[in-house]
């Protein structure tokens with residue numbers, strides 16, 4: 595692996611990031627075309643359903659006669675299928691490209707190596723795995739979705755300095771500070787869906803929107819097994835798409851969807867399966883303790899973000915989830931809180 599491949603791949607990854615928030619449930623993909631050490635075309639996947647990165651990069655090349663002597667550096671294996679657009683591997687081949695550098699292979703079963711195979715068979719040289727880890731991190735939601743057949747699951751909660759998540763009567767307590775609240779709204783805008791259990795829905799009456807940050811409002815997911823939650827709660831206001839998982843079933847209404855689950859013991863895997871079928875790439879789970887603990891215990895999680903107050907204490911109440919399963923990846927100070935980031939490894 596030469597360092598110039600890494601240099602161009604870094605640029606391609608930078609371009610890929612520009613698609614953040616607009617390409618879900620597709621991955622973010624960037625591409626650069628390099629001729630004799632000069633970038634002669636750049637592109638990225640800008641919009642779900644729109645042209646892929648390679649198409650935009652090739653289109654940007656003014657002198658197409660240079661393509662047979664250029665290297666195409668792309669963050670994801672060029673696709674091989676007719677989806678919303680024709681196969682990118684075919685475009686590269688018909689453009690005369692003979693040298694391709696790829697960061698990650700595409701785990702989507704409709705591609706899964708076929709793009710690289712197509713290029714090889716057409717006589718192109720293909721190098722795979724340049725800055726692989728950076729690419730895996732960038733599209734961790736997409737890769738988790740395909741490899742685990744479920745959304746990427748981010749857990750989030752706030753706990754007091756003495757480890758409580760709420761008072762004994764479940765009364766809503768603002769544990770973390772203003773900065774934390776804003777950050778949570780930013781995170782909500784970055785995930786496709788936000789999930790809460792029924793007690794959190796009832797006692798916190800959250801809106802689960804992004805009003806303190808802006809950006810897209812996520813799909814809301816509530817577990818309300820017997821459909822006992824009062825319909826006056828913000829979550830039922832139909833202001834954004836909401837799914838209520840339950841064991842009763844009820845009629846659909848505008849933005850309110852009711853999904854009946856089959857078996858109580860397998861409730862969480864069933865929900866994940868339903869979300870996979872709906873093409874939901876990622877969810878953030880905002881409580882409560884019971885739901886968070888259940889996900890931790892059944893290994894249905896990928897990362898966790900925990901605000902731990904430096905000063906606030908409750909002395910008694912509902913214990914915060916026990917993070918014995920994760921590895922602390924990062925810790926930082928955020929006003930009156932510590933922000934702890936855990937990975938499931």
Ligand code: AOF
Nearest residue numbers: 623639646647672673677678679682702
């Ligand atoms: C590429 N370059 O820039 C992207 C790729 O529905 P479609 O036709 O847009 O296809 C979506 C799938 O194509 C997506 O799930 C992933 O496997 C691949 N994405 N491939 O060659 C790109 N965004």
Ligand code: ZN
Nearest residue numbers: 646673681682
């Ligand atoms: Zn493509």
